[in-house]
Amino acid sequence: MSTRAELAGRTRSDLLAAAKRLFSERGYLDTKITDIAAAAGRAAGSFYSHFSGKEQLLTALRSELAETAVPGPAGDNPIREHVTACWTAMRTHRPTLIALLQSAIAAAPASGRLWHELTTRTAPLRRHLEDLRDRGEPLPGDPELLAAAVGAMLAGLNHALPTDDGRVADTVTNLVLYGLAGPRVGADASDAENRTSR
Incomplete structure (x- = not known):
């Protein structure tokens, strides 16, 4: 019984x-x-x-996310590994992350709640970018803002795509590494990746 x-x-x-x-x-x-x-x-x-209420339920769901921490990068391309690990975690916990995103977006802009969500979730990538900057690698902007921008892209795609066809992590990584123009023609495609793995 x-x-x-x-x-x-x-x-x-x-x-x-x-x-x-x-x-x-x-x-x-x-x-x-x-x-x-x-x-x-x-x-x-x-x-x-x-x-x-729903917010307290959402807090309980958020605590489940803390129990499934994403391991840090260990291979040759930390940026790709961070983005892939983040995307995998987002897809694994899609309903909870959709709820967190919608709840944060519904909060008053002055509350800073969405910014807090983005910067908290992208802290591992921000730390990696700070390490690159501290070693003298050129970055296109502030590491916290760059990491949050990647997080915002991934969060939007996680919300928008009902199924994952396997291209998101690579597409976002390539966008981060090469921009909209992609790798230069005739350039070694691994140049940018090699820079990020030092």
Whole structure:
């Protein structure tokens, strides 16, 4: 026989799983608490036994992200590895990250919440870019802003693309390394990549 704590734990898990499904299908802003409760097969009152509202549920989902930290780059192309690791994590946790993005965008611009989300999620890439700058490598701008720009591109694509065809990480990496013009004709395509791996 299940204990009360086990039943409560199962209800909480069911509510979180239902929220992720609905956030993936409808988005955070268009999902109501009653929708989450119904999708979990629970009464709306049971939602409030576990969460004070959607923001607290989102905080619980955010804590799951902290438990799955992305390892740092170990190979020859740290920029590509950072972007690939970030994209893989985004796709793995797509419903939660869509909800975090929509919630941050819905916050007042003066709150700085979206900037905080971007800079927090892209801190590993920012640190790598700072290392490059400190070793004398030329960068097109401030490492924090550059990392946030990459994060914004990835977050937008994560939100927009229902399925991943495998091209995103390479496309964004190439955009970062070569810009819109791509590698120079006749230039060794590994020049920019070699610069970023020093």
